[in-house]
Amino acid sequence: MLISQILQPDGRLAVVVRDGTEAAIVRGATSTYALAEEAIAKGQGLAATIAAHGLGEAVDLPALLAAGRVTLPITHPDAAHMHLTGTGLTHLGSAAARDAMHTKLAGAETLTDSMKMFRMGLEGGKPAAGAVGVQPEWFYKGNGTQAVAPGAALTAPGFAEDGGEEPEIAGIYLIGPDGTPHRIGWALANEFSDHVTERVNYLWLAHSKLRPAAFGPEILVGDLPVDIRGTSRVRRAGAVIWEKPFLSGEANMSHSFANLEHHHFKYGLFRQPGDLHVHMFGTATLSFADGIKTEAGDVFEIEAAPFGLSLTNPLAFDPAEAGPTAVHPL
Structure with a gap:
């Protein structure tokens, strides 16, 4: 599983999961950092945490990268x-x-x-x-x-x-x-x-x-x-x-x-x-x-x-x- 972060049109972050060629936004995920914090708090793996959130809109990750909307895959709030x-x-x-x-x-x-x-x-x-x-x-x-x-x-x-x-x-x-x-x-x-x-x-x-x-x-x-x-x-x-x-x-x-x-x-x-x-x-x-x-x-x-x-x-x-x-x- 591959995870990344994209910038949405309104400037907010979204987390994207890719398995093979299919990529989709993780529902309710504000950042990779927040997902990782959630996984630690729940005592489970990141994949299980993402599965619990579920996937939403499909995205074209290479196109978003070319458009400059793929950012660092994880950052810290500070x-x-x-x-x-x-x-x-x-x-x-x-x-x-x-x-x-x-x-x-x-x-x-x-x-x-x-x-x-x-x-x-x-x-x-x-x-x-x-x-x-x-x-x-x-x-x-x-x-x-x-x-x-x-x-x-x-x-x-x-x-x-x-x-x-x-x-x-x-x-x-x-x-x-x-x-x-x-x-x-x-x-x-x-x-x-x-x-x-x-x-x-x-x-x-x-x-x-x-x-x-x-x-x-x-x-x-x-x-x-x-x-x-x-x-x-x-x-x-x-x-x-x-x-x-x-x-x-x-x-x-x-x-x-x-x-x-x-x-x-x-x-x-x-x-x-x-x-x-x-x-x-x-x-x-x-x-x-x-x-x-x-x-x-x-x-x-x-x-x-x-x-x-x-x-x-x-x-x-x-x-x-x-x-x-x-x-x-x-």
Whole structure:
């Protein structure tokens, strides 16, 4: 089952469920967030909650997407309580691009920190059931103000050195009243980053990740396939300038999702009742690693069959900063 949110003609949100090619509005649902809250309160799954509401008017979701009426598949009523975070070096092959960016002037037998982290994941990222594995690289991207809807621009700040796509799978979570994380589902995500800044020194990775991110258009509810095969591409003036398959799912990863989820939600900070989390699980495929220098107006496209509609976002840059940010004392 796939769920999404659309804007109705009067500006109100409606929740849409799609099973195959048929899509319809969920009766009485004001938002995906409200549906998830209801499911938690009733102690049932999201599918059962939707079934209890019933389906109403059929909609043409691709047409609504083209018209700009498909928005983020979930938002929080207070953007400050929506957290965008992620993990890196989690996918088989992901260390190759990172290591090329972080190569040090050392002997060939010396592992970079990126390769050390990747090896740790290979050796301990998939623990036995009930055990805790090695923790992954982790980063913070921002709150809900940084969440970008499908079709909207991913805008790099004026001081950015680069604006590059990262095709990923995101887990969507709502924290229940007792502090328990509840997974709503999975979505395509573009974990937009500044790879030029990151390449200068890996300690600047935290800076490079403080950028917007897009996810959706639809959330996959239920089990995630173990082998996900998608395509990431960059268009310029309508023509494809770069295209490459990307792999995800646990069959293509050095960490299990359970291990990655544990190492995010082990912090009480991320188990605050009512908070919404969009946690991105990494990638092994970047146009930047193939020498692509993106430009304003380029369009990123990410697609994978289990997730329904493709995620498409143009690239934009804010005007260059005029000078240092001033702080005014009180």
